Structures are given as structure tokens and as C-alpha cells.
Amino acid sequence: MSAAVLGIELAYWQSTLIRVVAGLVAVLLLTGGVVYLYLFKFVSFMQSRLGPMEAGPYGSLQLLAEVGKWLQKEDIHTEDSDRLVFGLAPAVVLSSTFLMFVVIPAGPDLVIANLGTGVYYVLAVSALSVLGILMAGWASANKYALMGALRAGGQLIAYELPMVLAVLGVVIMAGSLNLQDIVAAQAGGEIFGFSGIGNPYVLTQFVAFAVFMIAVQAELTQTPFDMPIAESELVAGYQVEYSGIRFLVYFISEFATAVAFAAVASTLFLGGWALPTSWGLSAGVMNVVGPLVVATKAVLLVGVVFWVRFSFPRFREDQLQKLAWKVLIPIALANILVTAVFKVAF
Amino acid sequence: MTAVTDRQKLQYITARAADARVNVELETEGMTLNIGPQHPATHGTLRIVARLDGEQVIAAEPVAGYMHRGYEKIAEVRTYAQVTTLVNRIDWLGSFANEVPFILAAERLMEVEAPPRAMWIRTILFEMSRIANLILFLGDMGVQLGAITPVFFAFRDREYVLDQIERVTGGRFHPNFDRIGGVKDDLPKGWLEDTKAVMEKVRSFCDEIEDLLMGSEVFQQRTRGIGIIPPDVALQYGLSGANARASGIDWDLRRDNCIGLAYPEVDWKVWTHPDGDSFARFWVRLQEVREASRIIDQLADGVPSGPIMAKVPRIIKVPAGEAWISTENPLGEMGYYVVSQGDLTPFRLKIRSASFNNISITPWLLRGVYVPDIVTILASLYFILGDIDR
Numbered sequence: 001m002s003a004a005v006l007g008i009e010l011a012y013w014q015s016t017l018i019r020v021v022a023g024l025v026a027v028l029l030l031t032g033g034v035v036y037l038y039l040f041k042f043v044s045f046m047q048s049r050l051g052p053m054e055a056g057p058y059g060s061l062q063l064l065a066e067v068g069k070w071l072q073k074e075d076i077h078t079e080d081s082d083r084l085v086f087g088l089a090p091a092v093v094l095s096s097t098f099l100m101f102v103v104i105p106a107g108p109d110l111v112i113a114n115l116g117t118g119v120y121y122v123l124a125v126s127a128l129s130v131l132g133i134l135m136a137g138w139a140s141a142n143k144y145a146l147m148g149a150l151r152a153g154g155q156l157i158a159y160e161l162p163m164v165l166a167v168l169g170v171v172i173m174a175g176s177l178n179l180q181d182i183v184a185a186q187a188g189g190e191i192f193g194f195s196g197i198g199n200p201y202v203l204t205q206f207v208a209f210a211v212f213m214i215a216v217q218a219e220l221t222q223t224p225f226d227m228p229i230a231e232s233e234l235v236a237g238y239q240v241e242y243s244g245i246r247f248l249v250y251f252i253s254e255f256a257t258a259v260a261f262a263a264v265a266s267t268l269f270l271g272g273w274a275l276p277t278s279w280g281l282s283a284g285v286m287n288v289v290g291p292l293v294v295a296t297k298a299v300l301l302v303g304v305v306f307w308v309r310f311s312f313p314r315f316r317e318d319q320l321q322k323l324a325w326k327v328l329i330p331i332a333l334a335n336i337l338v339t340a341v342f343k344v345a346f
Numbered sequence: 347m348t349a350v351t352d353r354q355k356l357q358y359i360t361a362r363a364a365d366a367r368v369n370v371e372l373e374t375e376g377m378t379l380n381i382g383p384q385h386p387a388t389h390g391t392l393r394i395v396a397r398l399d400g401e402q403v404i405a406a407e408p409v410a411g412y413m414h415r416g417y418e419k420i421a422e423v424r425t426y427a428q429v430t431t432l433v434n435r436i437d438w439l440g441s442f443a444n445e446v447p448f449i450l451a452a453e454r455l456m457e458v459e460a461p462p463r464a465m466w467i468r469t470i471l472f473e474m475s476r477i478a479n480l481i482l483f484l485g486d487m488g489v490q491l492g493a494i495t496p497v498f499f500a501f502r503d504r505e506y507v508l509d510q511i512e513r514v515t516g517g518r519f520h521p522n523f524d525r526i527g528g529v530k531d532d533l534p535k536g537w538l539e540d541t542k543a544v545m546e547k548v549r550s551f552c553d554e555i556e557d558l559l560m561g562s563e564v565f566q567q568r569t570r571g572i573g574i575i576p577p578d579v580a581l582q583y584g585l586s587g588a589n590a591r592a593s594g595i596d597w598d599l600r601r602d603n604c605i606g607l608a609y610p611e612v613d614w615k616v617w618t619h620p621d622g623d624s625f626a627r628f629w630v631r632l633q634e635v636r637e638a639s640r641i642i643d644q645l646a647d648g649v650p651s652g653p654i655m656a657k658v659p660r661i662i663k664v665p666a667g668e669a670w671i672s673t674e675n676p677l678g679e680m681g682y683y684v685v686s687q688g689d690l691t692p693f694r695l696k697i698r699s700a701s702f703n704n705i706s707i708t709p710w711l712l713r714g715v716y717v718p719d720i721v722t723i724l725a726s727l728y729f730i731l732g733d734i735d736r
Contacts, residue, residue: 019490041468046495046497047495047498047499048499048502049498098591108563112529121699143379150432195677202528223490223492223493224564226492227718230492230718231386231492232386232488232489232490232491232492232721233718233720233721234717235385235386256709260357309515310493310494310495311493311495311558312493312564313488313492313559313562313564313565313568314491314492314493314568315567315568316566316568316716316718317716317718318716318717319567319568
């Protein structure tokens with residue numbers, strides 16, 4: 001079995017290795033950039049302070065310093081903790097994050113696996129992180145961690161639903177579950193006969209987009225939906241007993257998941273890697289420009305997530321569930337109905 | 347240490363009773379959650395033992411004393427001038443306000459009165475420490491609710507106020523500036539004009555907080571109708587200050603029992619709120635910061651000239667007698683009961699600090715609330731550990 005990467009014939013293991021390494025580097029670079037840009041700098045300017053300034057120019061090497069600090073810390077666990085589960089939990093969360101990147105396309109050929117049911121796959125693997133969080137909460141042998149994990153379980157499952165229902169609107173519009181097809185449908189679409197900017201679904205599916213972004217905020221457990229972490233009441237929720245490299249894994253997975261969801265949102269709603277077909281760019285050009293296009297869109301969307309995170313107080317657990325079940329799910333269902341009617345009518 | 351105190355016994359019995367009730371009703375097992383003494387919501391080292399059913403609190407008991415420094419006892423071996431240094435550290439966010447009632451009580455025993463200029467300076471600094479204290483509350487309430495941006499604004503704007511305090515007294519946090527018979531120094535040149543400019547900044551901070559935090563839908567959902575204290579319960583537990591005023595009790599010692607301070611000379615208002623919930627407590631304190639900035643503006647316009655010290659002997663021996671003076675401090679009513687036997691030191695000093703009484707309501711107030719609301723309610727009650735434990 002062989003596959004062609006940029007016109008060169010490679011054995012299956014070679015092409016897989018290239019894809020995995022390129023994927024890991026891209027994801028980690030993007031995540032690091034997002035952490036520096038938003039968590040360190042953007043937020044500091046919002047809060048009228050400078051943020052890190054010492055490590056490297058404008059503190060740009062701060063993240064490396066932090067990683068170095070975490071790596072050399074002692075591996076601590078509580079006496080009563082279930083050590084096997086305790087150690088596995090961060091890995092489960094992180095693998096759920098990396099599995100999401102598998103199907104996100106960054107160009108006509110730049111996708112690790114072009115699955116026919118890509119949308120379904122992304123939403124399914126993103127839900128796996130609940131398992132890791134529940135494992136962490138249980139294995140920590142800490143009451144705060146347990147409460148945080150149970151809250152996370154309730155919250156993540158509640159917000160899967162509006163997310164899936166919001167995405168259904170896009171799937172109806174594109175008529176496909178494949179992410180490449182969805183991108184192509186947006187790039188080749190037209191608005192009232194005008195095809196200059198394609199037809200990014202955010203224009204027609206703006207309700208679904210809003211619901212999706214709110215659900216993303218909750219899936220990422222960012223304020224105002226950060227009940228599982230809730231540093232002022234649960235100290236750090238399910239992460240409370242983690243330190244050193246295990247905490248680093250949680251940290252990476254939190255922000256990599258933010259990038260992943262933003263990339264999914266930009267693929268589904270903002271046109272993904274593609275520039276409109278009417279501009280007449282060849283596939284070869286798009287293989288170079290595409291990653292930049294989708295990365296820009298994703299980084300901007302992560303910016304929105306952080307902007308909201310640092311502007312709002314957090315909800316209470318019951319208010320959070322109310323918002324999901326009584327507001328977002330009915331809205332998403334109505335959106336599906338209206339989309340289906342319009343799709344059939346026009 | 348095998349002796350069991352009455353409190354521990356009571357705690358045990360209530361916990362068992364709560365367990366039994368829950369087990370009969372729902373067949374679930376309760377959980378005891380130790381909130382503190384090291385916990386971000388407790389502002390230091392308050393410990394709250396909460397008996398939980400799921401996320402609902404069945405019984406909660408505050409355990410104070412982790413920061414007890416024994417000031418009442420130490421004061422018995424300190425001269426009157428040295429005691430102000432100690433009491434500065436009771437409510438460390440509004441330090442100057444701690445000195446004033448003690449000095450007033452000593453002045454009453456010595457039958458001296460500060461000259462008008464000293465009285466004015468005292469009142470201005472008193473209100474500035476109120477602002478410095480409450481600004482931090484306004485930001486901290488956001489942190490407890492998960493919004494970390496307001497507290498950075500609070501720290502930024504509090505620094506302007508602390509700078510002004512430092513210019514007069516030399517200390518940002520612990521001024522140690524009040525003296526029996528007056529104040530230590532006169533105001534620096536141009537200080538009053540700068541202070542009025544700072545008060546403008548304080549008012550714009552209040553507008554900012556109102557916009558950023560209080561106007562937020564989430565904030566309103568989290569605080570409105572949460573932790574309601576009816577006026578009669580507030581009186582029973584001896585609540586004072588903004589906590590009482592938020593329950594609709596129109597009681598402010600600055601207006602109702604003003605001794606030795608310049609409040610009757612200015613035009614200001616006591617704010618109350620009928621609701622008695624967490625939101626009302628936040629709102630009342632926000633209005634109090636605004637009102638305090640207006641008081642300082644008016645006082646700054648009319649500081650009388652004259653001496654800043656009355657005639658007092660160099661070595662202060664307070665005549666035998668006893669005096670009780672309380673003032674409206676940032677956290678509530680703070681009072682000193684000074685007993686003197688004519689020595690260099692007080693014979694006995696009793697400190698009534700506001701936070702100790704304010705947190706005594708927590709077992710009543712926290713019963714039946716959810717865990718996230720514990721944090722909001724504690725934050726809105728606004729205690730400072732030094733003020734509880736002394």
C-alpha cells in the first residue's frame with residue numbers, strides 16, 4: 001500500500017510518519033502561538049498590565065521557560081490515588097485532542113485522513129475527553145477533584161447536544177459529512193448569483209454558528225462555563241492534584257483543543273482552507289496558502305473564545321444546564337427545521 | 347489533646363443528624379467538605395466545615411482563629427502610642443480606619459479634643475482607607491465569580507489612593523498616623539488638589555465596575571436572590587456596616603453617632619437596599635465608594651487652617667476610667683472599649699471588629715445553598731481575616 005505526498009511515491013509507513021510528525025509540529029506550534037498571543041499578551045493588555053516581558057523579546061520565550069519548569073518538577077500523587085488511572089487520565093484527554101486534528105483539512109491534499117464521515121468523527125472523538133476528566137477526578141482521591149469531574153461530566157455531555165445539532169444545519173446545507181466536501185461547497189457556492197466570496201455558511205447558518213461557538217466555550221470549560229475548574233471554589237477542579245508534566249499535558253490539551261474546535265468551526269462555517277473557486281487558484285497554490293488561511297481563521301476564533309473568557313463571570317452549575325437544555329437545544333432544533341425547509345424549497 | 351470542646355460535640359451531633367435525615371429521605375451518603383483554611387475563597391485562613399448532600403449544603407460551620415495574634419492581650423503591655431501600630435494590622439486593607447476609634451477613646455479618657463484641622467485630616471484619611479478597602483472588594487467579588495479582569499482594574503486604581511495616603515503618612519498600608527490630640531504631620535503642599543483628581547479616577551473606576559461586572563447578566567444571575575438576609579435576622583446576628591444596610595437597615599454611625607469626625611459638616615447620603623441579597627451588598631458598597639469620594643471632595647474644599655495637635659503631655663498617661671467608642675469602618679462597626687488605671691498602658695482593651703460578627707451569620711445563611719453560592723455569599727459578606735481573628 002502506498003500513497004503520494006506532493007507527487008512523491010512513498011511507502012505507507014513513510015507517508016504516515018510524515019503526516020504524524022507534520023501534524024504534531026503544526027498543532028504544537030499553533031497551540032504555543034495561541035497561548036503566547038492570547039493567554040499571555042492579549043489578556044494582559046485587557047487587564048492593563050504587560051504580561052511576560054523578560055524571557056526573550058516581549059516575553060516570547062516565556063512558554064518555553066514554563067515548559068522547562070513543569071518538566072523538571074517532581075511527579076507527585078496523593079497517597080490514596082489510583083496511580084494507574086491517575087497517570088492515564090491526562091493521556092486520554094490529550095489523545096482525544098490530537099485525534100480531532102486527524103480529519104481537519106488544511107489544503108486540497110493536506111489532510112491526515114480524509115474520512116467520509118469527518119464531522120461525525122470529530123464530534124465523537126472530542127467527547128472522549130470526558131472519560132479522561134472523570135478518570136482524573138476519581139483517581140485523585142480528592143473531594144474537590146471529584147466534584148469538578150462530575151460537573152465536567154454533566155457539562156460536557158449537555159453541550160455535546162447543541163453542538164451536534166448546530167453542525168447538522170451545515171451538513172444539510174452541504175449535503176455531506178465529509179469536511180473536504182463541506183469546504184468545497186462553501187468555496188464554490190454563490191450568494192444570489194454572486195460568487196466573488198463563495199458562500200461561507202456563517203452567512204446563512206449564523207444561528208448555528210452562534211450556538212456552536214457557545215457550545216465550544218462550554219466544551220473547553222472556559223469562563224463563563226468553567227464550573228469544572230472553578231478556581232475560586234473548587235481550587236482547580238479535576239486538575240487539583242496534578243503537577244509537573246501531567247499538568248503540562250492538561251495545559252497543552254486545553255489550548256490544543258481550543259485550536260482544534262476553532263479549526264473545526266472555521267472549516268464548517270468560515271470556508272476552511274479554501275479561497276473562493278471564482279478566484280481561480282490552482283490546487284498547488286492552495287496546498288501552500290490553505291494552511292495559512294485556515295490557521296488565521298482558527299486563531300481569530302480562539303481570540304473570540306479568550307475574549308469571552310476574560311470578560312465574564314461564571315455561571316452556576318444549574319444555570320449552565322438550563323442554558324444548554326432550555327435555550328441552545330431548542331434554538332438548534334429550530335435551526336435544523338428552518339434549514340431543511342429552505343433547502344427543500346429553494 | 348483528647349478533650350472535646352462543646353463546639354466539636356455540637357458539630358458531631360449536627361453532622362450525624364444531617365446524615366440520618368438525608369439517608370432516610372434519599373438514601374444517599376453526605377460528604378463533609380473542608381473549605382479552608384487554605385482555600386482561595388476564604389481570603390486567608392478562615393475554615394468552613396460544610397456538610398454536603400450532592401452540591402447542596404446541609405450544615406456549615408465557620409472555624410476562626412487560625413490567624414489569632416492576641417492584640418487585646420498584647421495591648422496591655424504597650425503604651426498608647428504603640429497600640430496604634432498593632433491595631434493597624436486588624437483590617438489591613440483600610441488600616442487608618444482602625445486607629446481612629448482607639449485614639450478617640452483615649453482622647454475621651456484624657457479629655458482632650460483634636461483641633462479642627464486634625465479632625466478634617468482624620469476624616470479625609472478615614473474615607474480614603476474606606477475607598478482603598480472597598481475598591482478591592484469590588485474587584486475581588488469578580489474573582490470569586492470567575493471574572494478575573496475587574497480585580498486588575500481594582501488593584502490599578504487602588505494604587506492611586508494608596509499613593510495619596512503614602513504621601514501624607516509615609517506608609518501605604520500601615521500609616522500609623524493618628525496621635526492622641528491630633529495627627530502626626532500636616533498635609534503636603536498640593537495634596538488636596540491631587541486628591542480631588544484621584545477621586546475623579548475612583549468615580550470612573552466605579553462606573554467601569556458597574557459596566558463591566560454589575561451590568562453583566564451572569565453576575566446578576568449569580569447574585570440576585572442569593573444569600574438573602576432579612577433585616578430582623580441581620581439585627582439578631584449583630585451585622586453592621588454595608589451588610590446591614592443591604593438588608594434595609596438604615597444605620598450608619600457616621601451619621602447616627604458621629605464622634606470627633608467631620609461628617610456633620612458635609613452633605614452626603616446613607617445608601618440602603620431593600621433586597622438583602624448578595625447583589626444588594628455589592629451595590630451598597632459600590633455606592634459607598636462613590637459617596638466616600640464625594641465626601642472627600644467636599645472636605646478637601648474646606649479644610650480649616652490652624653494647628654494639627656492639641657496640647658498633650660509628652661509622656662502620655664491616661665487617667666483612670668473607661669471609654670467605648672465605635673465608628674463606621676469599611677467593614678462595619680468597629681469599636682474599642684478601653685479601660686485605664688492611670689498607667690502608661692491600657693489595663694484592658696476590648697476590640698469589637700465588624701467581620702467577626704458578620705461571619706457569625708454563615709451557619710444560618712449557608713444552609714441549603716449550593717457549593718458555588720458559598721463562594722458568592724462569603725465574598726459578598728466581605729470579611730478580612732485580620733478583622734475576624736485580631
